[in-house]
Structure formats: C-alpha cells, structure tokens
Amino acid sequence: MDGDDYGRLIYLSLLLVAVAGWGFSEYRGRMGQGLRAFLAWGLIVLGLMAGYGLWQDIRHDVMPMQRASASAIEIPRAMDGHYYITLTVAGQPLTFMADTGATGVVLSKSDAARLGIDLADLVFAGQSQTANGIVRTARVRLDDVSLGPFHDASIGAFVNEGDMDGSLLGMEYLGRYSIEISGDRMILRR
Template identity: 30%
Template sequence: MQAPEPSNKYGKTFAIIAWLILMALLFVFFQDTISKQLNPNQQLRSVQGSAGETRTVLIRNKSGHYVGTLLVNNQPVDFMLDTGATTVAIAAATAEKLGLPFGTAIKVNTANGIADAWRSRIDRLQLGDIVLHNIPASIVPGLNSGGGGTEILLGMSALKQLEFHQQGNQLTLIQRN
C-alpha cells in the first residue's frame, strides 16, 4: 500500500489568486474600453479658429449617437446631443444634484408620450471651451430610467446658439465670438 501524496495547498491557493488578479485586470481594462466606446467624448477639447471662433469636435459613439461629458455650473454631467429636443432636458435626480430650480410645472412631448416636467434654467453650460449662459431647460423625472446613463439631452435651447457641421463620424460645434 502506497502512502497518499501530500496535497499542494499553497500551489492551488496561489493559482486561484493569480487567476482572480488576472480577471480583475481584464475587467478594469475592458470596462475602460467599453466606457470609451459608449462615451468617446469624456474629455472635450476645443481649438480657436482663424476668425476667433471656438470649435469643439464630438465623435459619434458605437451606437451612432453623439454622447459626451459637459459641465453644468462647473459640475461634470453626461449628455446625449438631441436636435429633436426643444430644450435641454435634465433628469430630475441630476437636477437636484446640480441644485437647479424646479420652476413651473409643464407637460412635455417625449418619445414615450406626454410627461410631466418643470421649467428650469442653467446658468452656465460648457462644452470644451464653448461656454453658454442662461440656457432654458426642462427637468424630466424619468429621463434616464432606461439605464443608458444619459443625464442630459442637449437640445436646441443650447444648440441654436451654435453652428454645427457633421462630416463622417464627427460633429463640429462652433461658437462665434
């Protein structure tokens, strides 16, 4: 009869720890890659044109939308550009976090039908070096309930103050001085 071989508990433990570390590193790497695919405009950069205008370029995400991060009253917020939205539409939880006023109650026509909302106003909205002031907005309670992470729909109350040109997968926003 042969004696059983001693088990190598340390080797198994080390292998499990190594696999866990590898999986964590892969998760961190791919999470960052997925985040950049969903929001390729997390760090908006602008350039000054020859006539003194400010130009900010947005890259279309993998779903075909222009999504990015802008500053509302100096606080970063994710947005999706929506030329079909009359005003800038803000999720209620985001509006509360930003300290925006809930003004007059109104009804708004959304993709999901008629919804309750409140008029509001954004003192300062910044896209790269483009700065807009006193922007009409609507606070819409169920705006980001779809889980897409979009906290603001950047609508025409802001966009009408800019020129914009699309070419390929890029949209250039232009603010004339």
C-alpha cells in the first residue's frame, strides 16, 4: 500500500466511525430498530451495486452499440432516429452522427479540442451552408482514422466555428463504403 491507499483507509475509517457514532447516539436504547435500519440500508446499497453490475452486462442489449466484423460495420438506429458511428482518430474514440446530407466530416469545437487540435491556431476562412444558416469553418486533417477493421491514414475534415452538439460524418467519408439501411440498422461495407 502506498501513501494514497493509507489516506483512503484513514478517511474511510473516520467516515465509518462517524456513521457508527451517529447510529449509536440516534438509536440509544433502540438497538434492534437501529440494526434493522442498518440492514435495510445495507441491502439497498447491495441492490444498487448488483444493479450497476448487471447494467454493465446488459447495456449492449438495451442500448445497442455498433458491431464490427471483418467485412462490415453494423450500426443500430438510436432512440432519436439517427445513426451514431464511433471512429478511432489517432487512438481517440470519437462519436459522429452519420449525416448523408452533409458533404464533409465536420468536427465540433469540443471534439476538435479532444483530438488535440489547437482552436486558437485555426483559420476559419471557409463557409458552409447549414440548416441554421452559414457558418465559418477551418480545414484540418485527421490522421490514423479507423472504423472497425477499416483504416485510413488521413482524411480531410472541417472544424465548425459555431456551436454544435456533436460532430457529423458526411459523404466524403461515408462514400468510401457501400451503405445499406435494413430495418433499424445501417450496414457499412468496403
């Protein structure tokens, strides 16, 4: 154990002593009632822990995630009706909304910053027509882009100067795949 572990142990011990002291003073003369309350809260905490553990096991069934095989990527439709695709860009997972109405790959400012792109160094010289009007954009290159087994050394993208909830994956990238939509699944093949 290192110094941090000893500190945590001391903190948890003090917390336990404080809770036990409160329990003894609150339930003085009614220890049976106090023990029942303690056991009830213990069972509640155990139930929450078990629920969290089960959620980790079943969340992929409740909220399906994209699946990759050697020849295809299968993306489930999200509850909002869109398809969200997670690419790995320079080792960093990044989620994009598939947008067949968009030409290019468009990064939000927050996603660009997550990838290590210095927003202060960008020149927002381009313009793009969106549903919300014209926005200024800056051209960037994304290196080492992977989607499942498919890899691209470099792809072009834009950083949007306006506010965006997330990044968009337009046809410049999606056009590298054959796209099939079947039921509530988008299937990309190369």
